[in-house]
Each structure stands twice: as C-alpha cells, then as structure tokens.
Amino acid sequence: MLDTPFTFELRGPGFVPSRHDNHIQRTLASMRGQYCDPAAYEALLAKGDALLYEVYELNRPHKAGEVLHGISIVHPGRVGEEYFMTKGHFHTVLETAEIYYCLSGQGAMVMETPDGEWAVEALSPGRVLYVPPRWAHRSVNTGAEDLITFFAYPGHAGHDYGTIEQQGFRKLIVERDGRPEIVDNPRWKKITN
Ligand SMILES: [Fe+2]
Numbered sequence: 001m002l003d004t005p006f007t008f009e010l011r012g013p014g015f016v017p018s019r020h021d022n023h024i025q026r027t028l029a030s031m032r033g034q035y036c037d038p039a040a041y042e043a044l045l046a047k048g049d050a051l052l053y054e055v056y057e058l059n060r061p062h063k064a065g066e067v068l069h070g071i072s073i074v075h076p077g078r079v080g081e082e083y084f085m086t087k088g089h090f091h092t093v094l095e096t097a098e099i100y101y102c103l104s105g106q107g108a109m110v111m112e113t114p115d116g117e118w119a120v121e122a123l124s125p126g127r128v129l130y131v132p133p134r135w136a137h138r139s140v141n142t143g144a145e146d147l148i149t150f151f152a153y154p155g156h157a158g159h160d161y162g163t164i165e166q167q168g169f170r171k172l173i174v175e176r177d178g179r180p181e182i183v184d185n186p187r188w189k190k191i192t193n
Helices: 038-046 162-167
Strands: 022-027 051-058 067-074 098-104 107-112 118-123 128-131 136-141 147-154 171-176 179-184
Touching: 067 136, 107 128, 107 171, 118 171, 136 147, 136 162
Parallel strands: none
Antiparallel strands: 022 051, 051 067, 067 147, 098 128, 098 147, 107 118, 107 136, 171 179
16 A cells, blocks of 8 residues: 555546556345335346446545545446435444545435434536535436446544445435436334444
C-alpha cells in the first residue's frame, strides 16, 4: 500500500479505476431474502446466478483518519417489479457519513435511520449525494444502463449488513407502469436488539 500521495484515472464510459485493489462481485444468490417477491427471485435464479453489482475498492487502512473510496456499479434489471440494488447497510460506527458522486446511469439511494426517518434521493450523472451519519443506504438502478457512483467514507466506519438483511428498508423502489415508484415495504420489520 502506498503511503505517499497517489492518483488514478476514472474515466467513462466504464469508470473502472485504473488502480484498484479489490473487485467485489455480488450475484443474485447472495441476495436471498432481500427482494420482496420470493417467487420472482427463485424464477430468475433458476435461469442463472445474475451479476447484480460490482465494487472496485482502493485499499486503505480501516481506521479513523483514512478515507475509504471506490466505485460501485449496479447493473440494470429487476426481480419481479423491484429493481436491481445493493445489499445496503448501516455503518458499524453509526455516527459516520458517506459521499456519493454519480458518474453514469439513473437510479436512487434509499435511506433510513434507526429512529424511523426515511429518504430517497435520485441519482443521475453529475449529482452529489451526502449521506449523513446514522443513515443506512442502498443504491437502486432504475434505468436501462449501469448505475455508476464514486463513494468515499471514513476509514473506521465499518459495515453492518446484518440489520438490513433482517429487517429490510422501509421503502422499496419498484417499476409500475414503466416508471419507478416508491412504495412501503410490506415485509419491513424492526428487529429488537
Ligand atoms: Fe456506506
């Protein structure tokens, strides 16, 4: 790992960083239980384990003072009426924020806090999204092309995927009449710690 200043290129159309240390690929099989329509999920999985999203990370120490950063690419598609999306997470250190910069595609960030607030912000090229501390976040691709974002967050934030795996997000983004729509998640259930 470099401990002197470094640069890398981030250019379209693909926006794969010219330098990266990790390439994470999440497929449909890793999202079992996360989509609201289990029958549609099983039917799609029977056709093959589709690649839903990819993350390219630059490796930095996971400690305060560092800024972890990389690129997220959510591919287009749907499970039933629900768009392809990331797992979504809270940060383990809840009081840590994140910045996203949309490079390509059309989509939305679905967010919520443990206190019952929720928000959905549209993502399109050139738009910056600030996710404040305490807000869980999930990228959703509502378009026909890859949704590509650059992200950066504090090195000590950590990822809590388990809470979202168990309770989901309060809101889903589904396609209705050919357009994205925000709806209540009928399966949302607050877990008790
Ligand atoms: Fe995050």
